[in-house]
Amino acid sequence: MNLADGHIGSAEGVILIYVCLAAKLFLQYPAFLITAGGTAGWQVALVMTVAALILFLPAVALAQRFPGQGLSEISRQVAGPFVGTALILLICLWVLGAITLTLRSITENFIIAMLPHTPPSVLTAAMILCMIYASYCGFESMARTTRILFPVMIVGLLVVLLFNLPRVEAGRLFPFWGNGIPTVAVSGLSYVGMAAEAVVLLLLGASFRTSSVLRTSGMLGILLFGLTAIAMTALLIGVFGAPDAAQQPFPVFTLARLVYVGRFLQRTEALLVMFWFFAAAVHLSVLFHATAVGLAGSLCLPFYRPLIFPLAVLVASLVLLPEDYMVVVRTDRDWMRPLGIGILLIPFLLLVVAAIRRRGGTADAS
Amino acid sequence: MQWRQWLRQILDPSASFQEQTFTLGDRGQQPAAEEQGPFRLKDAEARTQRVLTHIDSILEAVPLGEAAMKKAGDLTPDLDENRRRLEALFRMPENKDLIIRELQVATQPPTRAVVCFMEGLSDKTIINRDILQPLMLLAHLDHHLDGQRESGPTQFTVDVIIQRLLPGHQVSEKHSLKEVAEALLMGDTVLLFEGQRTAITVETKEPPVRSISEPKSEQSIQGPHDSFVEAFRMNVAMIRRRLKDPRVVTEILTVGQVSSTFVALMYIDGIVNPKLVAEVKQRVDGIKVDTLNDVGVLAQFIEDAPASLMPGSLTTERPDRAAAYLAEGHVALIVDNSPYALIFPITFWSLLQTSEDYYLRFPFGTFLRFSRLAALLTSLLVPAFYIALVNYHQEMLPTELMLFVAASREAVPMPAILELVIMEVTFELIREAGTRIPNVLGSAISLVASLILGQAAVEARIVSPLLIVVVAITGLASFALPNFLDSFAIRMLRFVLLIAAALLGFYGLAAGLFILILYLSSMRSMGVPYLAPLAPRMRGAADTILQPPAYTMEFRPRHVRPMDERRQKPITRPWDPRSRAAEEEPDRGGRP
Numbered sequence: 001m002n003l004a005d006g007h008i009g010s011a012e013g014v015i016l017i018y019v020c021l022a023a024k025l026f027l028q029y030p031a032f033l034i035t036a037g038g039t040a041g042w043q044v045a046l047v048m049t050v051a052a053l054i055l056f057l058p059a060v061a062l063a064q065r066f067p068g069q070g071l072s073e074i075s076r077q078v079a080g081p082f083v084g085t086a087l088i089l090l091i092c093l094w095v096l097g098a099i100t101l102t103l104r105s106i107t108e109n110f111i112i113a114m115l116p117h118t119p120p121s122v123l124t125a126a127m128i129l130c131m132i133y134a135s136y137c138g139f140e141s142m143a144r145t146t147r148i149l150f151p152v153m154i155v156g157l158l159v160v161l162l163f164n165l166p167r168v169e170a171g172r173l174f175p176f177w178g179n180g181i182p183t184v185a186v187s188g189l190s191y192v193g194m195a196a197e198a199v200v201l202l203l204l205g206a207s208f209r210t211s212s213v214l215r216t217s218g219m220l221g222i223l224l225f226g227l228t229a230i231a232m233t234a235l236l237i238g239v240f241g242a243p244d245a246a247q248q249p250f251p252v253f254t255l256a257r258l259v260y261v262g263r264f265l266q267r268t269e270a271l272l273v274m275f276w277f278f279a280a281a282v283h284l285s286v287l288f289h290a291t292a293v294g295l296a297g298s299l300c301l302p303f304y305r306p307l308i309f310p311l312a313v314l315v316a317s318l319v320l321l322p323e324d325y326m327v328v329v330r331t332d333r334d335w336m337r338p339l340g341i342g343i344l345l346i347p348f349l350l351l352v353v354a355a356i357r358r359r360g361g362t363a364d365a366s
Numbered sequence: 367m368q369w370r371q372w373l374r375q376i377l378d379p380s381a382s383f384q385e386q387t388f389t390l391g392d393r394g395q396q397p398a399a400e401e402q403g404p405f406r407l408k409d410a411e412a413r414t415q416r417v418l419t420h421i422d423s424i425l426e427a428v429p430l431g432e433a434a435m436k437k438a439g440d441l442t443p444d445l446d447e448n449r450r451r452l453e454a455l456f457r458m459p460e461n462k463d464l465i466i467r468e469l470q471v472a473t474q475p476p477t478r479a480v481v482c483f484m485e486g487l488s489d490k491t492i493i494n495r496d497i498l499q500p501l502m503l504l505a506h507l508d509h510h511l512d513g514q515r516e517s518g519p520t521q522f523t524v525d526v527i528i529q530r531l532l533p534g535h536q537v538s539e540k541h542s543l544k545e546v547a548e549a550l551l552m553g554d555t556v557l558l559f560e561g562q563r564t565a566i567t568v569e570t571k572e573p574p575v576r577s578i579s580e581p582k583s584e585q586s587i588q589g590p591h592d593s594f595v596e597a598f599r600m601n602v603a604m605i606r607r608r609l610k611d612p613r614v615v616t617e618i619l620t621v622g623q624v625s626s627t628f629v630a631l632m633y634i635d636g637i638v639n640p641k642l643v644a645e646v647k648q649r650v651d652g653i654k655v656d657t658l659n660d661v662g663v664l665a666q667f668i669e670d671a672p673a674s675l676m677p678g679s680l681t682t683e684r685p686d687r688a689a690a691y692l693a694e695g696h697v698a699l700i701v702d703n704s705p706y707a708l709i710f711p712i713t714f715w716s717l718l719q720t721s722e723d724y725y726l727r728f729p730f731g732t733f734l735r736f737s738r739l740a741a742l743l744t745s746l747l748v749p750a751f752y753i754a755l756v757n758y759h760q761e762m763l764p765t766e767l768m769l770f771v772a773a774s775r776e777a778v779p780m781p782a783i784l785e786l787v788i789m790e791v792t793f794e795l796i797r798e799a800g801t802r803i804p805n806v807l808g809s810a811i812s813l814v815a816s817l818i819l820g821q822a823a824v825e826a827r828i829v830s831p832l833l834i835v836v837v838a839i840t841g842l843a844s845f846a847l848p849n850f851l852d853s854f855a856i857r858m859l860r861f862v863l864l865i866a867a868a869l870l871g872f873y874g875l876a877a878g879l880f881i882l883i884l885y886l887s888s889m890r891s892m893g894v895p896y897l898a899p900l901a902p903r904m905r906g907a908a909d910t911i912l913q914p915p916a917y918t919m920e921f922r923p924r925h926v927r928p929m930d931e932r933r934q935k936p937i938t939r940p941w942d943p944r945s946r947a948a949e950e951e952p953d954r955g956g957r958p
Contacts, residue, residue: 011903110873115758118870126870126877133881137888144887144901145880263764270759270872277876 007209012143013201013217014224015150016286020197021225022157023283025232026252026276027105028329029194032337033233035246036187040178042234047188049226052195055341056218058348059202064211065354065361071202071347072297078354087346088298091199094336094343095291096311098197099284100318101332103127106280108325109250113273124319127284132312134285135292136305139207142285149278156275157228159268160252161235163259168238178242193340194229195222197283200290202347203297249325288315412454416440416543423541423563437564439541445478445560451543452482452558456550464550469498471527471559472505478560482546487553489572492534497555497568500531524564527557536569551626573597578604581683583850586722593683598702602630604685605707609634609692619650621664625657628702629664632688637695639927645892646697646710661701661708668710670890675858677851678891680709680716687721695928711892711926715900715910717852718742723913731913739911741846744839745856749786750867750875752836756782758871774830783868785829789837790861792819797841898925 008016033048034041066074071091075084107123115123134142178184201208201218208214232252236245239255248254256269289304292311296304322328354360391398420440427434441448449466456464463485470476479501483493528537540546546556546565553571578600581593594601602616617631629650633643649668658664661681669678682688688698688707699708709716718738723731756775760768778785796819800812820838823829840860847853859882866878889896899907906923908914917938922928939945 009902012901114871114873122870123873126874130877130880130884134884137884141884141888144895144897145883147901147903148883148887148897149880266764267761270762274872274876277873278880281877281880 008140008143008207008213008217009209010213010216012147013208013213014220016143016146016282017198017201017217017221018224018228019146019150019153019279019282020200020286021195021221021283022228023276023279024102024194025229026250026279027102027109028249028251028332030229030233030236030251031246031248032191032194032333033187033229034237034242034251036179036191037184038178038246039173039175039237039242040184041237041242041245042173042230043178043184044188044191045226045229045233047185048191048194049222049229051189051192052198052222052226052344053219055192055344055348056195056198056222058351059199059344060211060215060218062347062351062354063202063205063208063214065351065359066205067211068206070204070206070293070297071199072294074202074205074354074360075350076298078350078357078359085298087350088203088294091203091343091346092291092294092298094339095197095200095203095287095294096315096318097336098340099287099291099315100321101328101336102280102287103284103315103319104322104328105325105332106284107319108328109253110273110277112250113253114270121320124316127281128312128316130281131285131288131315132308134281135289135308139204139286139289139293142282142289146282149282152275153279156272156279159259159272160256161231163261164235164239164255167258168235170238172238172241173234190341191337192344193337195225196337196340196343197287198222199343199347200287203290203294204286249329288312408454412451416451420542437539437541439545439563440543441541441546441558441563441565443561443563445480445558448543448558448565449480452546455543455547467498469502471501471531472503480558481555482550482558483555483570484550484553487551487573488555488570492568492570492572493555496533497557497570500533501527501557505531524559524562524566527559528566532557532566532568534568534570538567540565540567548626575600584682584684584687584720584848586684586720586725589722589725590684590686592685594685594688594700594705594707596703596705598628598630598700598704601685601700601705601707602632605632605689605692605698608686608689613637614692617647619647621650621653621655622658623654623656625659627658629658630700630702632692632698632700634692634695637693637922637928637930638697639695639929642695642697642711642892642926646699650699658701660704661699661706664699664701665708670892674889675855676714676886676889676896677717677849677855678712678889678896680712680849681706681851682709683707684721690721690724693933694922695926695930711890711894713891713894713898713910713925714886714896717849718847720848724916726913728913728915735911735913738846738848741843742856744843745847745853746860746863747875747879748836748840748843749790749860750863750878752833753783753786753864754867754871754875757868771830771832774832777827778830780828782833783864785833786836786864787861789823789829789833790840790864792823793837793841794857894925899923 030041033044037044062071062074066077069077072084072088075087078084079087103124104120106127107120110123111118111120134145179187198218198221201214201221205211205214208217236248236251236255239245239258240248240251245251253269253273256272257267259268259272260266261268288311292304292307295307295311296302301307322331417440419442420438422442423438423440424435427438452464453459453466458464458466465483465485467481469479469481471479481493481497481501524539528539540549540556541564546558546567549567550556553573554567555570557566557568559566575597576595578592578595580591584593592604594604606614606616611634613635615633615635619629619631621627621629631643631646631650646668650664653664653667655667665677665679665681666672671678680691682691683706685707688709691709692698696709696711699710701708718735720734723734726734755762756771760771763771775782780788793816796812796815799815800808802808803811816838820834824831824834844853844857847856863875863878863882866874868874870877886896887901895902898904900910904924905921906925909919909923917934920934920936920938921931922933924931937945
């Protein structure tokens with residue numbers, strides 16, 4: 001299949017990027033925010049959202065300067081064949097790392113939640129199968145699938161949020177500034193890498209109908225993700241209190257276990273986790289597809305499909321490397337997310353170089 | 367000598383076996399192709415003769431001009447030769463279907479002629495009354511176009527015959543044996559005359575058809591009760607009766623080298639997207655096959671994904687439904703001898719709709735659609751959900767129910783998945799048997815079989831009682847799906863999800879569903895995304911799961927890209943004060 005196959009509209013783009021980013025909230029990330037901010041964990045999410053929106057602006061400007069092109073083509077045009085390719089390889093490597101750690105986290109989550117006696121390799125293999133097929137079908141099909149499954153995912157989220165509202169004690173949200181304004185601000189900026197996956201939009205830039213569609217998708221997607229992160233973090237603090245919430249490996253799952261619909265249906269967490277599976281599958285599939293397309297673009301291949309299977313084997317090998325879940329959490333918190341800031345800065349760097357070297361947009365036209 | 371043969375059979379069984387057993391070629395007989403040699407030679411000879419005759423007639427026509435050259439064919443002026451060739455072409459005298467009647471046309475002097483038609487395909491009353499009688503009894507009355515009788519021999523021409531002697535409503539000239547054969551096979555009557563290179567065909571078609579009856583698989587309480595029949599012309603007429611618009615076009619295509627089946631391509635010019643018509647025509651024209659018997663076969667040749675479980679076209683036996691789709695900008699294909707129309711393009715949601723939805727008030731229509739969606743989910747997911755629940759996620763059940771399930775399953779030695787597969791397969795067998803058994807017995811036997819088998823299976827401790835409930839609900843839900851092919855696909859996909867759930871519980875079920883929806887998202891029907899207009903979302907999305915009121919559906923669905931998007935005026939209830947208020951809104955009329 002061609003690298004630029006399919007066209008995504010604004011609504012599909014927003015939903016896709018929102019689901020892609022918000023899927024991580026079912027994992028350990030809310031605990032990171034609460035650890036950093038204490039009772040002001042939701043403020044860390046707020047700072048992170050604003051910073052991510054600002055950092056994404058250069059990516060939008062870059063997409064508008066090079067309409068209808070993916071980041072691979074843009075990078076080679078702006079930074080030359082060697083540096084440009086190296087930058088894309090760097091991004092692909094980071095995305096591959098993010099896929100690996102997220103997949104392992106999801107596997108651990110599902111083992112705890114649903115299938116305690118199932119080997120991780122089996123769950124990993126099933127998810128990789130979904131990723132392979134999704135990438136094979138293409139970005140357009142992924143966006144449409146996300147659109148169809150979106151109500152189910154939202155139900156999975158809203159059930160957790162709404163059914164736990166009665167358990168919230170407002171007093172747990174105080175002291176209001178948590179670990180202090182400077183800590184909140186610094187933590188928020190350091191966790192901006194949580195939205196770094198948005199950069200995949202640029203890798204798949206050629207699939208968006210116009211650059212304004214890409215802009216709307218990215219900005220609205222990040223904004224909605226931020227709002228969900230704020231609500232989720234606040235709810236967790238309100239229900240568990242900051243110290244307890246920060247201790248949970250999968251805090252939202254623990255919230256889900258508290259959901260009690262009625263005597264006829266209890267312990268719904270397995271059902272809710274099934275709904276979350278869709279979000280996780282979308283998240284991983286989009287990242288996986290973006291890696292394949294990005295690599296194909298940087299290697300000047302006209303098609304990405306030949307790269308799907310080798311990449312899948314690579315992911316399957318890497319995902320079983322961490323010894324335990326704690327290694328995954330530490331690697332993600334201490335390495336991947338800080339590096340994510342750098343990944344978000346690459347479009348800014350390319351934009352500056354493009355402006356200096358007068359590449360793309362009005363410069364080319366003149 | 368009888369005893370010798372008997373002795374030989376005992377002593378040499380193989381020899382006797384060869385003599386007695388008929389085989390088609392697996393015991394070293396002479397290849398059939400070699401036996402066909404003389405017949406092929408004969409055919410080749412006939413073809414060569416026809417080519418030579420064609421060349422002769424062209425040479426004769428050259429001095430007469432271009433019009434004459436166009437009429438030059440392989441028929442000869444020799445009536446006996448033409449008759450001989452026709453008989454050879456139709457494998458006479460073995461073939462008894464072709465009737466050849468020799469006669470003298472009552473001209474002055476009389477002219478020899480033959481009348482040919484196919485037994486069973488032609489209307490004999492028309493042949494007797496409107497062909498034989500005028501030619502044999504009335505031809506002497508007046509042979510001249512100007513109406514003035516002349517003395518002396520008549521100048522006999524085909525034109526005179528057509529214009530004065532044959533009162534048939536469709537009469538045409540044929541100049542080649544191939545055209546003559548085609549006309550005969552369609553049920554027309556052919557006239558050959560001595561001294562003429564031209565044959566005359568008269569429309570006398572009367573193929574065996576059944577009368578219009580009620581739909582069998584798309585019944586409705588409200589709405590028309592007629593359904594398509596096997597005669598495609600009647601089917602086209604039934605649609606035309608509903609669309610009295612001169613822009614309705616019926617193109618006739620022919621498919622099948624042996625069957626020469628007519629395929630009617632219907633659309634409304636000015637509404638349908640011309641690209642769609644061109645694509646459908648191209649795909650139908652591309653079919654190179656010997657026979658085409660049904661729309662189901664045609665669909666396999668032209669669908670985007672013929673191997674897919676989900677249908678890429680809509681098969682309907684209701685003329686009102688076909689007409690409604692045409693009015694929306696779709697195309698319909700009607701195959702001769704098939705009581706169904708094939709609609710292109712379609713979406714997944716159209717498989718869950720019936721024409722009755724639109725005939726009911728919108729709350730009822732919406733309720734019906736929700737019921738069908740529930741039926742779809744039940745039919746697809748309930749067995750897999752049950753297996754996941756029983757095998758992996760027992761904690762979700764209330765304690766009392768869980769204890770009951772455990773107690774009912776205690777006596778059953780088999781794993782739940784095996785129980786379920788056995789019952790599902792049994793249910794499919796009952797369903798299939800119910801379809802094949804004659805109608806009078808079918809429903810009774812199905813009912814008895816399901817009741818007795820279910821009861822007996824529980825008592826024999828092969829399955830648990832709860833499982834019977836699961837299978838029954840699933841089966842009932844699958845009957846509620848309005849499209850036969852869709853129902854079939856869902857039944858098969860149910861087994862796939864069942865296996866996924868048996869392997870990994872809800873995780874496997876979710877993975878299976880994700881892959882299924884991805885697959886549906888990547889499908890297209892004649893270039894239209896299968897899940898449109900919901901994914902991608904377009905205008906017309908309201909008419910998928912919900913049933914909007916008829917007076918609000920102002921536009922044709924966007925996904926078929928019609929040339930004329932608006933199907934009704936913005937205000938369709940002008941007498942209604944609410945409509946007048948809406949009319950006064952500035953953006954009401956101009957909404958794109």
